[in-house]
Amino acid sequence: MNDIFKSVEDLITQNLPDAKIKITDMTGTKDHLDILIISDAFKGKMIFEQHKIIMNILSERLKTDIHAVQLKTLTFEKALAAGII
Amino acid sequence: MNNPFSVIGGSAVEETNKSLPLEVRIKSLIESSPIFLFMKGSPQMPQCGFSANVVQILNSYNVSYNTFNILSDMDIREGVKAFSSWPTYPQLYLKGQLIGGSDIVTEMHKNGELKEILKLS
Numbered sequence A: 001m002n003d004i005f006k007s008v009e010d011l012i013t014q015n016l017p018d019a020k021i022k023i024t025d026m027t028g029t030k031d032h033l034d035i036l037i038i039s040d041a042f043k044g045k046m047i048f049e050q051h052k053i054i055m056n057i058l059s060e061r062l063k064t065d066i067h068a069v070q071l072k073t074l075t076f077e078k079a080l081a082a083g084i085i
Numbered sequence B: 001m002n003n004p005f006s007v008i009g010g011s012a013v014e015e016t017n018k019s020l021p022l023e024v025r026i027k028s029l030i031e032s033s034p035i036f037l038f039m040k041g042s043p044q045m046p047q048c049g050f051s052a053n054v055v056q057i058l059n060s061y062n063v064s065y066n067t068f069n070i071l072s073d074m075d076i077r078e079g080v081k082a083f084s085s086w087p088t089y090p091q092l093y094l095k096g097q098l099i100g101g102s103d104i105v106t107e108m109h110k111n112g113e114l115k116e117i118l119k120l121s
Helices: A003-015 A047-063 A076-081 B022-030 B049-059 B073-085 B102-111 B113-119
Strands: A020-025 A032-038 A068-074 B007-010 B035-039 B064-069 B091-094 B097-100
Touching: A003 A020, A003 A032, A047 A068, A047 B097, A068 A076, A068 B102, B007 B035, B007 B049, B022 B035, B022 B073, B035 B049, B049 B102, B091 B102, B097 B102, B102 B113
Parallel strands: A032 A068, B007 B064, B035 B064
Antiparallel strands: A020 A032, B035 B091, B091 B097
16 A cells, blocks of 8 residues: 555544545545545534544644645445445 | 625635734635635636635525635735644635535535525625
């Protein structure tokens, strides 16, 4: 697996141990990432709050090696209903 | 809302006084219209796909809103990120409250929430 993907994934799971993560390189340049995060930490939270959790975790990386992220946040229940897991 | 001179769609605004403290400058931009967007480029010429996406969504509701091109001012560009604790652009504000960036606006557009909150503006 790609280093940057692995380090981003590790960073998120350090903060959200139950998280299932899928990262896609959107541009081939490894700095525009599409990240799907499934975690029950999002349960009962509005989408802004859900993205905020991830943005806070990634904030230092977004100042350095990552330029943009596209986020999709789901609870396990929502992910099951959407057929993603 | 019945101002005959109001423009439907986005208007890029310029600051009138850059000597004020940064937080005052940021707040006066955000409060310059009920719907406000910090973006890369202008509504007529977005310089980033995510900014273009939010402009396109807002335009589909026939609302008027102000925008500021964060590429034109490094102090604002860095200052807003700290002000909102949100590390990326675009950033959409409704009545001074941060709603989110391109993904959140897209999802709220699809699930109908955006239509509801734009009515309040």
